[in-house]
Amino acid sequence: MRLIFTQNVGEEVRDLFLTTAFVLPPKVKSDLTEALKKESSPLGRSVLERLVQNSEISPKTFLPLCQDTGLAQIRLEIGQEVVLAGPPLDQAIQEGARSAYGTAFLRKSTCWPISRLNLGDNSPASLETVIVPGEKLLIRVLTKGGGCDNRCQLVSLTPTAGRESIIKAVVDIVTQAGSNACPPFYVGVSVGGSFESAPRLARLALLEILESNPPTEEEQLLADDLFAAINNTGLGPMGFGGRISVLDLRVKITPAHIASLPLAVNICCHSFRCGRVEL
Numbered sequence: 001m002r003l004i005f006t007q008n009v010g011e012e013v014r015d016l017f018l019t020t021a022f023v024l025p026p027k028v029k030s031d032l033t034e035a036l037k038k039e040s041s042p043l044g045r046s047v048l049e050r051l052v053q054n055s056e057i058s059p060k061t062f063l064p065l066c067q068d069t070g071l072a073q074i075r076l077e078i079g080q081e082v083v084l085a086g087p088p089l090d091q092a093i094q095e096g097a098r099s100a101y102g103t104a105f106l107r108k109s110t111c112w113p114i115s116r117l118n119l120g121d122n123s124p125a126s127l128e129t130v131i132v133p134g135e136k137l138l139i140r141v142l143t144k145g146g147g148c149d150n151r152c153q154l155v156s157l158t159p160t161a162g163r164e165s166i167i168k169a170v171v172d173i174v175t176q177a178g179s180n181a182c183p184p185f186y187v188g189v190s191v192g193g194s195f196e197s198a199p200r201l202a203r204l205a206l207l208e209i210l211e212s213n214p215p216t217e218e219e220q221l222l223a224d225d226l227f228a229a230i231n232n233t234g235l236g237p238m239g240f241g242g243r244i245s246v247l248d249l250r251v252k253i254t255p256a257h258i259a260s261l262p263l264a265v266n267i268c269c270h271s272f273r274c275g276r277v278e279l
């Protein structure tokens with residue numbers, strides 16, 4: 001058994017959001033730099049140059065990477081040997097996220113959905129918890145802008161649709177997202193599961209783009225084909241046309257009901273602000 005205090009979890013959440021608002025993960029910065037070498041469209045290159053500049057200016061000036069400082073999303077993997085002590089976990093997490101947005105004067109983006117009244121502190125953060133073997137606690141955070149989150153989709157394909165139809169559906173969803181979701185994108189795709197599990201798996205696929213655990217051969221082959229197909233659409237940086245429409249993409253495949261083929265596509269803009277820490 002291992003004792004972890006929920007206040008510490010909340011503090012880690014706060015620190016992660018304080019970092020992600022201003023500092024892109026190294027892989028994202030290097031993806032943008034590499035994209036600039038490959039992009040041939042003048043407008044596309046101009047966009048990528050500004051994105052690289054932006055990623056350098058933000059940490060130095062503490063001006064956020066984007067004006068949309070996002071919905072705070074958190075995924076916890078809690079080892080089953082962990083004993084949590086202190087205030088309720090959700091309370092500590094929410095306090096951590098609230099504190100980051102308050103301390104750094106990040107835009108508060110949550111509102112009541114019908115009156116549209118701003119809630120004033122960016123709460124509530126979205127929290128998913130998963131129990132895993134072991135005695136560690138993994139915190140992943142994602143700062144998700146509204147523009148790209150609006151363009152994520154869950155569709156129910158014909159059960160026998162097959163690989164080509166899956167590729168077409170993903171390309172259609174990404175193409176429809178277009179400039180509204182600020183390409184070039186990062187994309188998490190989940191094939192299979194259920195109405196409940198597919199979006200969660202697609203978000204995990206998105207988060208795992210920055211991690212080293214390998215996909216299966218089938219997942220990698222599908223990811224490779226999707227990556228090529230999306231870049232061949234010509235959407236380009238910010239939708240101005242070009243070769244670079246997606247910076248990276250990951251697929252997860254999981255069993256489905258015999259009558260179902262859920263497909264979830266989680267699109268994240270070029271401002272892929274995420275972080276993780278293991279306690």
Ligand code: SF4
Nearest residue numbers: 066145147148182269
């Ligand atoms: S989609 Fe991303 S880059 Fe575009 S405005 Fe929203 S957070 Fe910013």
